[in-house]
Amino acid sequence: MDERGPVLVFDSGIGGLTVLREMRVLLPGKRLVYVADDAAFPYGAWEEEALRTRMVALFEKLIAAHRPSIAVIACNTASTLALGDLRAAYPKLAFVGTVPAIKPAAERTRSGLVSVLATPGTVKRQYTRDLISDWATKCHVRLVGSTELAGLAETYMREGFVDEDAVRAEIAPCFVERDGNRTDIVVLACTHYPFLVNRMRKTAPWPVDWLDPSEAIARRAVSVLNGDGAGADRARAFEAESRAEVSPDMALFTSGKPDPAIRRLMHGFGLRVPDDLAAHNFSV
DSSP: OOTTSOEEEEESSSTTHHHHHHHHHHOTTSOEEEEEOGGGOOGGGSOHHHHHHHHHHHHHHHHHHHOOSEEEEOOHHHHHHHHHHHHHHOTTSOEEOOOOOHHHHHHHOSSSEEEEEEOHHHHHOHHHHHHHHHHOTTSEEEEEEOSSHHHHHHHHHHHSOOOHHHHHHHHGGGOOEETTEEOOEEEEESTTGGGGHHHHHHHOSSOOEEEOOHHHHHHHHHHHHTTTSOHHHHHHHHHHHHHTOOSOOEEEETTSOOOHHHHHHHHHTTOBOOTTGGGGOOOO
């Protein structure tokens, strides 16, 4: 692990920006490289073995090009499927994954009714079911696989508009009434979903706690980066390092052709999209 290297934040699309935003707050001086595997979006449509193979091959190129200090897999589908493969293939690099926040949801619920809103891939993964078995046996956990929400979030962030009826339809299965109790927590188990949380609140049949894990993921990444300890000193060192840093924070796309709206979005997050994207082509 090259401690002077950037933090690499990886997602299938723009959802990982929710984690990157929190990383900025916690490590204001550390350089960030955001990688969107948009050529393969959405990940939920992939066969598992093909996606594992793709991610391992893609990271070989990313690690060689950027020598990151740490890699944050800001995607539940990718993490629950391929995190173990990535760690095995690249043992010298620390990987931080994104998994459904089932444990904190089970600790916070008062009604005992929790829903996990995720992609179909995350819902069907044994990893997710193991989390329920390990941490939420005293709760009723409903797994809700949405085929549309990630795409709706991408559209919303591009265009500033989303079909609220479509959002309402996707979240409706999360709301359960049982023995006089109601769902009181919905776990947002896809990093795209926090971008739509205001629309979810508006279209929900009753108020719930929408559990966004972005800050927890960022804190875990900082903890790993700091050796699970001397955080403040290391953060100050990174800040000093950044003042001498020439390269800006950057966003890369495996398609090599983000549309103008996405370029504007990345600029709004303080990320530069290189003009010569062909020179940064990491497609596999």
